[in-house]
Amino acid sequence: MKSLINFIVTILTHLHVLTPLRTSKLKFLVKCHKWPNFKHPKDVNEKINWMKFYGDTSMWPIYADKYRVREFVKECGLGNTLIPLIGKWDSVDEIDWDALPNQFVMKCNNGSGDVVVCTDKSKLDIETTKKHFEKLLKKKLSVLSGELHYAKIKPCIIAEQMLDVSTQPCNSTSLIDYKVWVFDGKPLFTWCTWNRQQYHANVAVYDMDWNFHPEWSVWTSHYVMPKDRVPKPACFDKLMDAVSRLGRGIPVARIDMYVCGEKIYFGEITMTSQAGFMDFYTQEFLDKMGQLTVLPIDCEK
Template identity: 50%
Template sequence: MKTVKLYIWKIIYYILGHLWPKGCVTVHFRRSTGRFLNWQHPRDINEKIQWLKFYGNTSQWTRLADKYAVREYIKEKGLEDMLIPLIGRWEHAEDIDWETLPNQFVMKTNHGSGDALICTDKSKLDIKHWTQYFSRLLKQKFGTQMGEPHYDKIKPCIIAEQLMDCTRQQIESTSLVDYKIWTFDGKPAYIWACYNRTKSSCEVAVYDLDWNFHPEYSRSEQHYVLAERLIPRPVSLDKMLHAASVLSEGFPVVRMDFYEVDGKPYFGEMTFTPAAGFNDFYTQKFLNILGDLCKIK
């Protein structure tokens, strides 16, 4: 029964998203938070992200949310050394020359989320399956349903990047530690660290700029589980914060994502609408703190 209800709501969001995007967001916000979205006087970060979607300057969002196009922006800002080496780019899955790819790599679309192929041994790949998989992904659009049309405006392509070795970090983790820095018009404020990521769960923790752990800012839920252990301060944190400051200047809020391997920082992505403005894994206190830092008027 629950599955049927979720399917029905997906259909409702799909229809509303195309006919009345703001109404779709309003309904979804009410269902997910139990509160009415205050469009006139947004307070917390979720409300302000929703406001920015419809009333903010989103002219650069499409280019910078594009995981391929953003690379040029990184170069323009003098931070090319932080880019993960690019192996290839294709507009059609059928054009991928699998034979010339290295044995290990990461492959993903430039407009998707959580769709990456992390290949550690190319000889074990089902090429037909993955070709069909990426062919389907290129056709998918999800921005309209959550009021994120900037994603739908991205010209889809497939990119392959060098696989970064997650064993060459300061801590043992099943995945790269993802340092997600909440940044407000060039001013970093908090770091949300995500690690031991699997398809079903991820350990998370909020740290301030002095690397103090703030468990009171997180809510454990099925996917995002509050970390039980402290992780060491990244060796390159100062460089990450500097890059976040440079790249986010002029934007009311951007979540800047970075990785660190062998003590060197690497750029991940820029997200202007984290969790589409439905962040439910933070406490209301933290959502208000982030909201106060986001100046929209």
């Protein structure tokens, strides 16, 4: 039934029968199993959608652009946290594959989860990789999710230096993603993901005292209750200082960081986590984050 509703919503949206606002309300119903109130929001999903449609999103195309956001990070005095950039191209035809190092990470500046991790260039299928990015560059990300700021991002491809996975605790097969929830510059929760595969990831939510909160997550075949706990990073204070600076003045943002040894690296700023349809947290946690998200006007009455 959910797939059928999604299909119908997709068709109606492409036929311009539905506006982005109406599409988002239907998507919210399908994903979150309740009809939303975007004008008078309560939980964090509703408040993210309020910001999408009624808030000041003038900076969002920069925050969401994985290339342009690098300048913003530098302006915040955190240029030393940027992963070294190997190259930036507007089309696959511009890429000099011979000039690339043996290992790299390649992605679109406006993408989500469509990253190519090359650990050995001699084994990389370049033609398949080119087709992958050609398709991504044409993808319209804002149509079905109501994330209109993505339409203002000029798509490009970037390649960054690969970070050393062997430095990760928990014997993680992927970099541990420290997804920190920041409320007007105040970090309060960290959603860790590790051992990430295409259809599987270990996840855990920690508070600022690094207490594990399994009661705030919805455990599925994709997001799995971990046997191990992620240890508190030795550079925790430095990590929190960085996300605090990046999130200052923003009602709510998810700021993703990596840690290699005691060196922190910037990942991305996500203004619309799961487009504001997050179904991997419990309603209790969504309500809790909603209470902490103070919007610029009194829209909760």
